Amino acid sequence: MSSSSQRPYIIYRPSPGWGFWSNFSCVLQGLDHADRHGLIPVIDMERHPTRYNEDEPVDGVTNAWEYYFHQPSSLTLAEALDRQPLDNAGDVTGPFSGNYHVVVPPPEVLVRGRELVRKYVRLKPDILAKLDAFTSGNTSKDMLGVHVRGTDMRKKRPPYHPIPSTPETYLEQARLLDQDFGYSRVFLACDEQETLTLFHEHFGDRLLTLPAHRSTMDQLDDPVDWDYKWLFDGKRHQHRYLLGLEVLLDALLLSRCGHLACGASNVSQAAMYFAAESQIVHPITPLWMCPSVDEASVGKAYMADAPSLSRTPSAAVLRGQIKELHQLLEYAENGRAAAQQNNPEVRHHIEAVASINRESIQLREKIAKLQREKSQLLAKLEKLQGRLQVQAETIKMLKSRISILINRWTRLGWGLMPWSKPSWRKQPFK
Template identity: 25%
Template sequence: MIRPRGNGIEGLMSLFLYILQRIDYADRCGMIPVVDMKNYNSQYYDGEHNVWEWYFTQPSQYNLEDVRNNKTNLVCGYSLRRKMNKDIGSIQSIFDQRLIMSVNKLILRHIDYSDEVKCILDKEIKTVKPKECIGVYLRGTDYIALQPKGEPRQPTVEMVKKQIDAFVEKYGCNRIFLVTEDAGIFKQFCEKDRYEIVLYSADSFIASYDGKDYLAFSGAIKKGKKEAGLDYLVKIALLSKCKYLVTSITRGSISAVYLNGGNYKDIFIFDLGIY
């Protein structure tokens, strides 16, 4: 039984990568993985639902009721840390093509979107047309304001634009699928009609963040927990389907690269060290 860390800080894709590590462990040990995000705290915890199932199906044919009725369970905790493949989800893993392919196979074996996510994603693919886009992902808000220790440094908007321009010149693609949570970053990308900016239809941006706490605790996220997670996951899924990718390193971009499985025609990743 796989449970989240319980700190309430991690976003959905950080939780996704953490759980992937433990699914991989179960695979290697001949165990059957079941995810419990009902009884343990997370940013999406509501005390009622197994919130993993808002976004994904269970990684096996079993659910929490089956676990409750089975006496041969292992609750996944910190004692297993030494046996985990710590490369999964690590910063440098975004450059490791062999690992990317291996994790993509793990995803194909065990991960499927929920019916609700599939329905939203199918509709968005028709309007976004990711196969005609340069996917661009850039974090702002707490990443920039708090510069969390050990997390990847984020490039400036001008650095990202310069790299986009290189792709536009090289490939003749001016259609940009932009993923960011920061209203200021979005505004900078929209200046002077430089690109054809394409967005997820339900996208929204954070303009009221005060920079004093992690985004999860700041009160700046106005959408409900489930809706915020759905929006985030759909954007990462769309990003994984783009033809090209220009991105900073975050847990979201690592997840997109894993989901893509090495199929981008070209990719540029800003590797600027850590805070």
């Protein structure tokens, strides 16, 4: 795409996109291109709606970007479309949209992201008012922000996305950091009700959270629901808009914390783009990264480059991580088996192998039966041979006795008869 000075540049992601901050990272990628080429960026989430778009306008606005932000320039989308704009053709690849797998973006990406946010990202006044109501408009240097990514990333485990550590790991790291730094408050951003309960039991009144839609782990369906109906099909008024508002405020509040404990997520990365350079990040190492079921493992290579936990975990937390990894292994094995069975060619081979296995089992059973029959026949043959030997010895004995008896009768006959012995009869009959 050729650049042209001061021409509008339409930035969009092919519908429906994914999460709120995943969409934002794609916008950031477009802003970077526009800024480098002297173009006027305009975000289009109207003709290319996201999962957060409502069927009806929100405060008279149909462009989901403008639910929460002003356009980056003074141009509206309608005005930009009248000025023969360029656009990104839906291409959102680049360093900002491709870093969802790391805890902290590379330094050059983080610095550039903060420049773009300060230059182009303008929050609506009502968003700023909600944010300031929680932090009085200032960065709370003595507040710890904790972002715990759960729900689908833990249970559904999308391929090529980091698997978050257990909520107990996040809690223990937060507790150990609190012992070292003595935070006045702990702000928790999470999407699971169980995690909120876990943190509240430990931090009590010091825990700060925003009222938001949170799921429970048993609400997630199996098999994987890639349409995210469990999340977006809520019953409250303007539910999709509110989902975006809640995760936006979560990230912005995380950005105002002096310390941030987080894993690999677009939410925590967005907080870093909005945060001051003085914010200290404490990594919560992911457990693994799942490949697609038909691809080779990438987890070992991913973990080799992953940052270590800020504080040494306890044995109990490590046992929980091992349990989670066991569940992950079971999930991966079941997913691979399901993928193979759903592939016609693979299914044909599986059925052929199964048929061969069945025939092999039948053949082994026949061989075993023949071997048993052979053993029985050999035993009978050995028994018959023994009986034949006994009978042969009996016959030999009888022949000897008969010979002796005939010989004796012959001698007796010659002795009693008056005739003489013939000349040819030299010896008794044998």
